[in-house]
Amino acid sequence: MPPAVLWSIGELAEHAGVTVKTVRFYSDRGLLPEAGRSSGGHRRYGPDALERLRLIRSLRTLDLPVPEVGRLLEQDGGLGDALEDAVARQLRELGSQLTALRWREAALRLLHECPPEERADRLTLIGGLTTPPDTTPLARFWRRALPLRMPARLTAAIVDAAVPQPPADPAPDQVLAFARLNALVSQGCSGPSHSATGKGGCPNELARTDHEYRPAVLYEGLGEAYDLASAELRAGRDPYDGGALDNFVAAHAASRSVRDTPDFRRRLRVMLDVTDDPVIARYWELAGVLTTPDEPTLGRAHAWLRAALAGQLAAAA
Structure with missing residues (x-):
């Protein structure tokens, strides 16, 4: 069985089209779990981290706060109703901002x-x-x-x-x-x-x-x-x-x-x-x-x- 593919923080950033700083930011806040560490203590990520990072970025484009994104990612069985509720709250807040x-x-x-x-x-x-x-x-x-x-x-x-x-x-x-x-x-x-x-x-x-x-x-x-x-x-x-x-x-x-x-x-x-x-x-x-x-x-x-x-x-x- 071939060994799992692990990427460095730079490689993950390159695949996702973001900066290393972005990957580190979400990783430090627990939104992007590491698959392990290299012998030198450097972070390593599996391919599933790429999909998770893309999902994080999609949620952030909705202007959802980082803590809200974290709660959504922790939902069992997918985003489902939790995403619908979060979007509804965001719409209400946006409506209030537009009115202001x-x-x-x-x-x-x-x-x-x-x-x-x-x-x-x-x-x-x-x-x-x-x-x-x-x-x-x-x-x-x-x-x-x-x-x-x-x-x-x-x-x-x-x-x-x-x-x-x-x-x-x-x-x-x-x-x-x-x-x-x-x-x-x-x-x-x-x-x-x-x-x-x-x-x-x-x-x-x-x-x-x-x-x-x-x-x-x-x-x-x-x-x-x-x-x-x-x-x-x-x-x-x-x-x-x-x-x-x-x-x-x-x-x-x-x-x-x-x-x-x-x-x-x-x-x-x-x-x-x-x-x-x-x-x-x-x-x-x-x-x-x-x-x-x-x-x-x-x-x-x-x-x-x-x-x-x-x-x-x-x-x-």
Whole structure:
């Protein structure tokens, strides 16, 4: 039986078309086992090392980290699902990196195209963002804004609906809108009922703390009303007295254990005007820049319903 063919580190490097330094690098990290040593203590590799080295290089072209490559090579029965999982992770990471680059590009275009006198202020705004941008401050803003006496499930659903997702490929005006939104939520609210919450947050519509007010009932009902109003917005319909408005009023009435009457509707309009907060209004204005017409914000749905209520009261007067 002929003796096994053993190659020196240089011969293996030559067969693989790589440098000796590359072979030594992977060998030192345990990815390329040696078949033995020469009498002089030099490394020797068998022909199977060539295939393994080629596999290592193929995996590295996917930009997989060396430890990840090592774990894949240790899989029994071949790469299989482990490679699929590694590739999926790499795709997610690459997608995040591409999104970050697109945000950086849009931010640079924003600065390049704006008037010189606005550049310093915009640079400060953009400097407050991460890339890709983080929505955590926006979510924190709404968690402070919402009443305390609410189920965690309902609070989470409202926060998800209220926080716009940053577009993966933003236009410069969307970068500016998100930067302004990020700066806005760090300021808190300024409306007349701000101190009434006692939370250091900001009021969300009629977020009162009196004993007859049941916030969970209100927000459960508002969800359906906003869904109906959003459908009207997507259809391009002007505000009118219909099912969406009835659901909106019913939610407010039920949260206070009163009936939906013409008198309550008049009082509701006044209460909504009183609890207006310019920061909340600005939030929805900026959030609208980050969404498409087919995805109305809760703020747009709320404005549609308020206009429908005002129109219904005006027609009845």
